[in-house]
Amino acid sequence: MSNSTKYIFVTGGVTSSLGKGIISASLAKLLQARGYSVTIQKLDPYINIDPGTLNPYEHGECYVTNDGAETDLDLGHYERFLNVPTSQANNVTTGRIYQSVIEKERRGEFLGKTVQVIPHITDEIKERIQILGKSGQFDIVITEIGGTVGDIESLPYVEAVRQMMWEFDNDCLVIHLTLIPYLSAAGELKTKPTQHSVKQLLELGVQPDILCCRTEHPLDLNLRKKIAKFCNVSVNAVIESRDASSIYDVPLLMQEEELDKVVLEKLNLSSKATPNLDDWKSFLETLKNPKHEVNIGLVGKYVELKDSYKSISEAFIHAGVANECRVNLKWIHSEKITKDNVNEELSNLDGILVAPGFGSRGISGKIESVRFARENKVPFLGICLGMQCAVIEFARNVLGLKDAHTTEIAEDSKHPVISMMEEQKSISNMGGTMRLGAYKCELKPNSFTANAYHTEKIKERHRHRYEFNNEYLDQFENAGMIATGKNPESGLVEVVEIPSHPWFVGAQYHPEYKSTVAKPHPLFVAFVKASLENKK
Numbered sequence: 001m002s003n004s005t006k007y008i009f010v011t012g013g014v015t016s017s018l019g020k021g022i023i024s025a026s027l028a029k030l031l032q033a034r035g036y037s038v039t040i041q042k043l044d045p046y047i048n049i050d051p052g053t054l055n056p057y058e059h060g061e062c063y064v065t066n067d068g069a070e071t072d073l074d075l076g077h078y079e080r081f082l083n084v085p086t087s088q089a090n091n092v093t094t095g096r097i098y099q100s101v102i103e104k105e106r107r108g109e110f111l112g113k114t115v116q117v118i119p120h121i122t123d124e125i126k127e128r129i130q131i132l133g134k135s136g137q138f139d140i141v142i143t144e145i146g147g148t149v150g151d152i153e154s155l156p157y158v159e160a161v162r163q164m165m166w167e168f169d170n171d172c173l174v175i176h177l178t179l180i181p182y183l184s185a186a187g188e189l190k191t192k193p194t195q196h197s198v199k200q201l202l203e204l205g206v207q208p209d210i211l212c213c214r215t216e217h218p219l220d221l222n223l224r225k226k227i228a229k230f231c232n233v234s235v236n237a238v239i240e241s242r243d244a245s246s247i248y249d250v251p252l253l254m255q256e257e258e259l260d261k262v263v264l265e266k267l268n269l270s271s272k273a274t275p276n277l278d279d280w281k282s283f284l285e286t287l288k289n290p291k292h293e294v295n296i297g298l299v300g301k302y303v304e305l306k307d308s309y310k311s312i313s314e315a316f317i318h319a320g321v322a323n324e325c326r327v328n329l330k331w332i333h334s335e336k337i338t339k340d341n342v343n344e345e346l347s348n349l350d351g352i353l354v355a356p357g358f359g360s361r362g363i364s365g366k367i368e369s370v371r372f373a374r375e376n377k378v379p380f381l382g383i384c385l386g387m388q389c390a391v392i393e394f395a396r397n398v399l400g401l402k403d404a405h406t407t408e409i410a411e412d413s414k415h416p417v418i419s420m421m422e423e424q425k426s427i428s429n430m431g432g433t434m435r436l437g438a439y440k441c442e443l444k445p446n447s448f449t450a451n452a453y454h455t456e457k458i459k460e461r462h463r464h465r466y467e468f469n470n471e472y473l474d475q476f477e478n479a480g481m482i483a484t485g486k487n488p489e490s491g492l493v494e495v496v497e498i499p500s501h502p503w504f505v506g507a508q509y510h511p512e513y514k515s516t517v518a519k520p521h522p523l524f525v526a527f528v529k530a531s532l533e534n535k536k
């Protein structure tokens, strides 16, 4: 542990979607592989308090941490790369910054002063940036600033960075991620947008130390020299970031470009150890040379935007590697599945996953998909709403409770097999009223789930309002759907299974959030394995 924490800021220019999250996670991985303890945080310039109330079409998946924070999906990348849990402190939005400043103002903490963007909002941002650093757990904190430099809403963040660069001098560094577009008509890579973007940062008082240049073609030395000259950085600080076939290639590409070395030099940190990335490399080796292949259907209503199910698709990559198997995910729109076409749409699948979700859109397609998986003995994993659909399907088609439903959709259902916990009924505010974060769960010995985890005591992350209605539990169990996982304190049903099926599991929690490269999630590993066996 060094005396003081080092802060690395990652900004973006020219365009959004350059992959700041992956670059940040890759750099963190390289520094971690050298023996440093590193964490990454994301500052999001939007006014929502958190992404919990955002439609996935807006911002992709909402990622949930152990401490129950609803966060940006980049935190998922951070955990998947580093295998270290994140928390609420790792994601801050403008909404949260303002909320906190306004609450302080109401409490009179500003002693009659006029409350302003500078210094009050910027001080709050600086304080948030340093929470993780001051915890004493980390040598290095990487702070990714969402949005693109020049956006009105990111100005206070860039200003906070400028102030920290001034105050902490040798302990701070700025990496600016830009785009070097290729103009095919000219047959050339163009550096002007990068020059402009750096100028924009300079106008705000921030000189970047390192430029990470996204490009489709190699950057030759001349081009690097040109960029270096125009942007006041050293040539070795012009880092090429080529498009990669997998996000998991990026740490190795960044290592080839010596990004980690340049960072350590600039921060005056010694190179603690030669980075050990053996496990990472063997993961990639298997990822690229799989022995087997399976087709798994992901039935959901946000399939047009694949970021909506980011953690699930990544968990399949990890679980695929654990099975030496390529998982071909077939994205199936739940709204398009009907009783009439389900056989046709879901044939040729080796496994079926019914995705989490909210609201009624697409739910009947999800329920039909469960029926198909159950009746045709296709391995099935239902997550959250997917588990609830499995319960509803079983109630309707096996127990004969024709109008069984969840009270989320049919408030006056005669058979509310999924309903709201009593203590939640009084809460009407949409934000932050869910059962969120990690809860304990105890598994029945010899269940699919206990066999997958190799243990009976687990902790998994939740994000939902509705629950299995325990008044129906006996009926379900007598007919063959068993509650194999329960919360030891509340008795809430967390997992249902059908033991007479080859592999049928519904989880009220979200296993996908905990899957990492180093630790593929056991439930996904077991599901892929069952799908592989089903194929044979």
Ligand code: GLN
Residues within 6 Å of the ligand: 355, 356, 357, 358, 359, 383, 384, 385, 386, 408, 463, 464, 465, 466, 467
């Ligand atoms: N809408 C369901 C609930 O609130 C399921 C939520 C989810 O799938 N994340 O209980």
